[in-house]
Amino acid sequence: MKSDYLRVVKQLNEAIDEFAVLTSKESVKVDEFNLTWQQELILSHIAKHENITAHEIAKSFDISKSAVSQVLTKLQQKKMITKLVNPSNKRESFIKLDENGQKFIKLIEELDVKLIENYYSKIDISEFIQMTETMKKLNKLIKSKKTE
Incomplete structure (x- = not known):
């Protein structure tokens, strides 16, 4: 088995x-943005979560706050993200997409549309739904194992 x-x-x-x-x-x-896989994943995560903090990113990715800080520093140097002080907690910053980060996410969205037009749409949508549901199930299992 x-x-x-x-x-x-x-x-x-x-x-x-x-x-x-x-x-x-x-x-x-x-x-052309020369991002690592981890930088791309974190940038995409930031794009999906408004007013996210470094602590929340570390928790989501199950990595140290120090590791997240290093990634965020590199993304900030590339103008992919910007940090805004949380008005209700001055020791904390919200992470948002900066100019290049917005361009990157827009390119990803355009790439998705292109892949749909050229390839994905040639496969029955039910197969994509099944694949997505399988990945969600696997993700749920992994999350539950990490919290044990």
Whole structure:
């Protein structure tokens, strides 16, 4: 049974890697921002959460506040984010997208539309829904294991 999971996970990883290679030409503008995978993930997380703090990011990613601080400093240097002092707690800052961060997120959204038009729309929507639900289930399982 474990060997079946190992085989399927290996195929999944290979498919994800191949997808990244095949779509790399479409994502070339995104690559021009020279962000690490972690920086991209944190930037996307900031875009989805208004008035988020470094503490909340650290908690969401299950990494130290120091590690988050290092990433945020690099993103701030690249004008991807800006920090605004929380008026109700001067020791805390809200993290927001800056000019380049907004451009990055806009490019990601444009890339999604392009991928939908060129590829995703050629596959039945029910398959995408099933894939999404499976990922949500897996994410929920991982979150529950981390809180045990």
